[in-house]
Amino acid sequence: MFRADDYVKVSSLAEAYELCQKRSSLVVGGMVWLKMTSVTKRTVIDLSGLGLDRIEENDGEFSVGAMCSLRQLETHEGLNTYFGGIFKECTRHIVGVQMRNCATVGGSVYGRFGFSDILTCLLALDAYAELYHGGMVPVRELASRPAHRDDKDILVRIVIKKDGRKAAYMSQRNSQTDFPILAVCTANLGNQWFVSIGARPAKASLIQFTEDDFDTTKEMAKQAADAFSYGDNVRGSAEYRHSLAEVFVRRLMERLKGRSVSR
Ligand SMILES: Cc1cc2nc3c(=O)[nH]c(=O)nc-3n(C[C@H](O)[C@H](O)[C@H](O)COP(=O)(O)OP(=O)(O)OC[C@H]3O[C@@H](n4cnc5c(N)ncnc54)[C@H](O)[C@@H]3O)c2cc1C
Structure with a gap:
């Protein structure tokens, strides 16, 4: 069980950063993940009074505060219209609405979980993490x-550039709200393709390539799927994940090219 003795709702990021430099203290988001762990801390640091729970949009970018909930990503009209609904698609299977109202973008990205749908989705976009100490x-x-306990920075917000990229997202689950067996996000800008694959079950990573080097979408999808490594766990085998990846990447590419999706 997660335990902490003190709770501090900070009034500035500087205060949060100073407090969290101690090994015995920890910045928290919605504590949805932490409450499942056996971590024991003297102080937890709550950022919820800093106005970081807003999604803002201007001509060039979206800015998503670290304390925004996954439900805000799922339901934000601007984000979902611009990026073809991928934020709805990458969040809607995560447990349930009540949980998605609590889990934060900060905890999801800074946690760098291997199963993360959110990280998989953001990787395929031109997205930046603003860290209090480390900058953009x-x-x-x-x-x-690697996520390390001595890594004591604070994620302030995520900035997603409106660079004209079109994106599509798919995941496979054994049951509706389970962790994904595989999560895939594909994006396209001109002749450039971006493919991010997570839950392999390793942490999501990205590859980028040029369409001109291939004759068919099928070839591109195969090459993309082959570029990642896959592993076994209780949810599925490496072989199954690899076959899913090839099919999913192809279907997402076909969707982005406006073609009907073949089986
Ligand atoms: C049962 C269950 C099922 C889940 N299924 C999925 C799933 O299928 N797909 C998926 O993508 N996710 C899933 N998640 C993860 C969930 O979506 C969140 O990513 C997770 O709960 C972390 O968000 P949080 O706000 O609760 O973070 P917390 O639990 O509060 O924190 C998590 C970590 O992030 C750090 N942290 C939090 N905020 C910041 C910040 N601003 N700066 C620096 N560090 C910070 C904390 O110190 C901690 O180490 C699941 C979680 C649970 C509990």
């Missing part, structure tokens, strides 16, 4: 860093 870093760079 591409989400793919943050994702590639």
